Amino acid sequence: MWNEFSHAFLVIFTSLLPVINPPGAALMVLGLLPHASPSQRNQVARAVAINSLVMLTVSIGIGAWVLSFFGISIPV
Incomplete structure (x- = not known):
């Protein structure tokens, strides 16, 4: 789980x-x-x-959800 999270975070x-x-x-x-x-x-x-840090944090927090909602994988 942490390996997946750290990889997604870095990407x-x-x-x-x-x-x-x-x-x-x-x-x-x-x-x-x-x-x-x-x-x-x-x-x-x-x-x-x-403000940039907040924007990055929010993007990381909801970005995976938005991508999965539209059916887009992170490597794409």
Whole structure:
């Protein structure tokens, strides 16, 4: 069971990370705030990282269910 879960976790995590791209999203948001103070930039970067982590966690949690609902296997 753990072997299956760890394999599914690694496949899903590594496939979603480039799509979400937290470093790229952080740089894009920071580019929109050129006159922000360093503390404001840190706060925005932290918010982007937390939101990306939540999105990855939710995708991992319900992604397998959504794929099975549509009859798609993870290796596809």
